[in-house]
Amino acid sequence: MEFDLQEDQIILKDSVKKFFEKEVSKDLIRELMENDTGYSPELWKKMAELGWMGIPFDEENGGYGGTFLDLAIIFEEIGRAAFLSPFFATVVLSGILLQNHGSKENKQAIIPNIVDGSVISTLAMLGKKGFYDKEELGLNAVITENGYTINGSAFFVPYAHVADNMICVTQTSDGITLLIVDSKSEGIDITPLHTLTGKAHDCVVNFKDVIVPADKIVGEIGKGWEYIEALFPKINALLSCQCVGGMQEVLRFTLDHLNQRIQFGKPLSALQVVQHYCSDMFIKSETSRYPAYRAAWLVSENLECKKDASIAKSWCAEAYKDVTKAAHQVTGGIGFTYEYDLHLFSKQAKTIELLFGNGAFHRSIIANEMEL
Amino acid sequence: MEFNFSKEQLSFREEVKAFIKEAKEQNTYTFMDNGFCEVLSQEFSKKMSKKKWIGLSWPKEFGGKGKGYIDKVIMIEEMLKVGAPLGYHYVADRQVGPGLIHFGSEYLRNKFLPPILNAENTWCLLFSEPGAGSDMANCKTNAIDKGDHFLVNGQKVWNTNAHVSDYGWALVKTNHDPKTYKYNAFSEMIIDMKSPGITVRPIYNTLGIHSFNEVFLDDVKVPKENIVGKMDNGFRQIMTNLDYERSGIDRLLQNASVHIALMDYIKTTEQNGQPLSKDPLIRDQIAQLEIEYEVGRLYVYYVSYLLDSGKIPSSETAVGKTFCTTYESKLVDMTMSIMGMPGLLRNGSPEALYDGSVGQSYLWSVPYTVQAGSVEVLKNIIAQRGLKMALK
Numbered sequence: 001m002e003f004d005l006q007e008d009q010i011i012l013k014d015s016v017k018k019f020f021e022k023e024v025s026k027d028l029i030r031e032l033m034e035n036d037t038g039y040s041p042e043l044w045k046k047m048a049e050l051g052w053m054g055i056p057f058d059e060e061n062g063g064y065g066g067t068f069l070d071l072a073i074i075f076e077e078i079g080r081a082a083f084l085s086p087f088f089a090t091v092v093l094s095g096i097l098l099q100n101h102g103s104k105e106n107k108q109a110i111i112p113n114i115v116d117g118s119v120i121s122t123l124a125m126l127g128k129k130g131f132y133d134k135e136e137l138g139l140n141a142v143i144t145e146n147g148y149t150i151n152g153s154a155f156f157v158p159y160a161h162v163a164d165n166m167i168c169v170t171q172t173s174d175g176i177t178l179l180i181v182d183s184k185s186e187g188i189d190i191t192p193l194h195t196l197t198g199k200a201h202d203c204v205v206n207f208k209d210v211i212v213p214a215d216k217i218v219g220e221i222g223k224g225w226e227y228i229e230a231l232f233p234k235i236n237a238l239l240s241c242q243c244v245g246g247m248q249e250v251l252r253f254t255l256d257h258l259n260q261r262i263q264f265g266k267p268l269s270a271l272q273v274v275q276h277y278c279s280d281m282f283i284k285s286e287t288s289r290y291p292a293y294r295a296a297w298l299v300s301e302n303l304e305c306k307k308d309a310s311i312a313k314s315w316c317a318e319a320y321k322d323v324t325k326a327a328h329q330v331t332g333g334i335g336f337t338y339e340y341d342l343h344l345f346s347k348q349a350k351t352i353e354l355l356f357g358n359g360a361f362h363r364s365i366i367a368n369e370m371e372l
Numbered sequence: 373m374e375f376n377f378s379k380e381q382l383s384f385r386e387e388v389k390a391f392i393k394e395a396k397e398q399n400t401y402t403f404m405d406n407g408f409c410e411v412l413s414q415e416f417s418k419k420m421s422k423k424k425w426i427g428l429s430w431p432k433e434f435g436g437k438g439k440g441y442i443d444k445v446i447m448i449e450e451m452l453k454v455g456a457p458l459g460y461h462y463v464a465d466r467q468v469g470p471g472l473i474h475f476g477s478e479y480l481r482n483k484f485l486p487p488i489l490n491a492e493n494t495w496c497l498l499f500s501e502p503g504a505g506s507d508m509a510n511c512k513t514n515a516i517d518k519g520d521h522f523l524v525n526g527q528k529v530w531n532t533n534a535h536v537s538d539y540g541w542a543l544v545k546t547n548h549d550p551k552t553y554k555y556n557a558f559s560e561m562i563i564d565m566k567s568p569g570i571t572v573r574p575i576y577n578t579l580g581i582h583s584f585n586e587v588f589l590d591d592v593k594v595p596k597e598n599i600v601g602k603m604d605n606g607f608r609q610i611m612t613n614l615d616y617e618r619s620g621i622d623r624l625l626q627n628a629s630v631h632i633a634l635m636d637y638i639k640t641t642e643q644n645g646q647p648l649s650k651d652p653l654i655r656d657q658i659a660q661l662e663i664e665y666e667v668g669r670l671y672v673y674y675v676s677y678l679l680d681s682g683k684i685p686s687s688e689t690a691v692g693k694t695f696c697t698t699y700e701s702k703l704v705d706m707t708m709s710i711m712g713m714p715g716l717l718r719n720g721s722p723e724a725l726y727d728g729s730v731g732q733s734y735l736w737s738v739p740y741t742v743q744a745g746s747v748e749v750l751k752n753i754i755a756q757r758g759l760k761m762a763l764k
């Protein structure tokens with residue numbers, strides 16, 4: 001067992017952290033929550049130049065063949081910076097699916113462009129009710145002679161409004177099938193939704209008789225859900241790491257505030273009740289770190305991790321939410337202002353808690369894995 | 373980062389399991405929850421001693437096996453899963469030995485480490501007093517320098533196993549100058565429990581069991597060489613000792629059999645023709661327990677990793693103990709609630725399930741979050757030591 005990062009991982013972590021500190025002010029994040037693109041094309045380019053987009057991809061597809069732990073480190077720092085971008089949608093939701101199950105042609109057509117930052121991609125899956133359930137998907141596809149015709153509406157599709165293409169999780173007569181769709185295809189209509197984290201992060205995408213050529217399938221007909229299920233633990237590990245970074249940062253600036261804010265003639269941080277709130281926040285953040293990284297490590301070692309990834313996601317995401325709630329409590333009025341940074345984190349925390357399954361969802365996976 | 377056990381560690385775990393299997397088959401030892409403090413079996417301890425499993429993580433130069441803390445957690449984890457009777461050597465192995473190795477004189481090490489390693493004596497901790505629980509610096513037991521010995525007077529309380537112990541590891545006041553900073557007024561010393569002037573009186577806990585005591589010290593003569601470490605530095609030393617007391621997996625697995633009972637109960641008990649394990653609410657509760665157990669377990673391994681890397685954990689042990697004991701209390705509370713009425717049956721009662729271990733554990737769990745530093749005191753430590761929050 002080795003609970004510390006290796007030297008090259010520490011270097012990566014520092015460099016990502018410094019990048020965000022230099023490039024991403026909290027005002028920029030407010031802007032990304034308010035404007036109608038929801039990301040910064042300029043920073044997107046810089047991230048690609050730094051090579052982040054290439055981490056999980058094979059060299060033959062233009063990637064850099066990094067480890068999953070490297071990706072986990074980036075997610076921790078994304079969390080710490082409360083950064084908003086289509087990185088998760090493009091690299092993980094779409095990119096990793098393609099890398100693992102896509103045809104050679106499709107991989108070569110898309111992944112190099114993801115790596116160099118010229119393409120944004122996403123995953124269209126959920127129905128209106130937002131259930132992560134294969135019986136409740138938003139899209140149907142009819143198998144035709146030359147390919148497929150998609151109808152329906154996919155909800156909560158991250159960054160669809162700026163995506164060049166999306167992988168669609170469709171219900172067909174032969175089971176769930178993944179199809180790559182060009183966002184400019186005829187019959188597609190995209191409307192950004194206003195969510196907790198902003199005006200342009202998730203979208204509803206309406207499909208009306210959208211025609212998809214047969215060779216745009218990812219993997220095999222009817223195997224789509226298998227692929228999605230194989231992706232879930234990876235998603236859970238990365239989101240957990242994002243929570244870890246977010247929690248640490250919230251605790252850091254909350255402590256700063258508490259040490260400065262004088263009431264009753266002394267800093268708030270001298271009050272025992274306030275100290276105990278902070279200890280609870282610290283316990284949550286300390287105990288989140290290793291489950292999150294353990295899940296990421298299991299992925300990187302290609303080991304079974306369905307249960308461990310759900311343990312991490314359930315624990316870390318609820319912990320992050322709890323930490324932000326405690327921070328709101330002890331920061332009083334200032335913590336409820338738009339100007340103070342806490343809401344950037346607390347909005348993301350609640351979002352991540354629900355993203356790819358809330359705590360109860362993951363506990364039900366854990367119960368299944370325990371063979372109850 | 374790497375989260376797997378080494379080959380040696382995996383085979384060591386197997387060795388421990390085989391040892392336990394054999395010991396269980398002998399049918400001469402009592403295996404039960406809280407056995408690590410409640411059941412004293414010198415014979416079982418000697419059996420472990422032969423394997424050099426007492427002092428497993430002590431350095432070789434002091435007679436230990438020189439293995440790491442992770443190894444120790446592996447061993448204790450397997451032992452506690454089955455409630456092995458570790459009580460005879462537990463405190464000495466966990467705290468006294470490391471305390472002597474850190475701070476003790478050569479004389480004390482030579483005199484006391486070998487019998488601990490050979491399971492030849494058993495120890496108790498004499499820290500708490502009627503007026504000094506959480507506030508240990510209010511300790512009043514006096515040790516007056518009489519030239520060739522100390523004369524000790526005072527009263528200790530809550531001392532587990534003092535009635536069967538050969539030696540006590542005590543905190544006493546050695547600096548009586550009222551101007552001395554209070555944390556510089558104490559020393560640690562070893563007291564022979566057979567010394568004239570010691571009276572041990574039983575205290576019965578809520579289970580009606582005698583496991584802790586009050587200890588009166590009236591003009592007890594203690595040789596000068598029994599002072600551990602530096603004079604008047606005892607308080608600081610004790611804080612280090614406590615980090616050992618707090619860091620182990622024994623704070624996660626004191627009532628391990630409850631979990632086994634719970635899993636069995638929900639799978640084998642039906643309500644309206646369906647096992648309880650199929651009830652969504654129960655599944656959610658069990659999974660939450662599983663999450664907290666795994667999170668706590670990983671954290672305990674992390675703390676031992678810190679110790680193995682030569683770091684001295686402080687707020688980390690407070691985090692670990694708070695988290696893990698909270699889990700243990702929740703485990704048994706939830707198990708009682710899920711079992712319903714049968715959970716109330718005590719051991720020895722007609723109709724008791726799982727030997728009444730669940731109800732028994734529920735009562736035992738009450739002080740988990742109090743002893744060796746109450747959760748609230750630990751949160752103070754986290755805030756002040758770990759987060760450097762203001763003191764006033």
Ligand SMILES: Cc1cc2nc3c(=O)[nH]c(=O)nc-3n(C[C@H](O)[C@H](O)[C@H](O)COP(=O)(O)OP(=O)(O)OC[C@H]3O[C@@H](n4cnc5c(N)ncnc54)[C@H](O)[C@@H]3O)c2cc1C
Pocket residue numbers: 496497498499500501504505506507529530531532533584739742743744745746747748749752
């Ligand atoms: C089963 C058992 C075995 C024990 N074995 C031993 C032993 O072998 N040797 C030994 O020396 N001692 C032993 N103890 C004593 C144990 O360490 C003390 O009980 C513990 O330190 C708490 O002290 P107290 O009981 O005097 O509670 P108090 O100090 O009276 O505290 C009671 C409660 O007040 C609150 N509180 C106290 N201080 C603070 C604070 N600063 N901030 C916030 N809240 C606070 C906490 O909620 C705490 O639980 C044992 C105790 C138990 C229950």
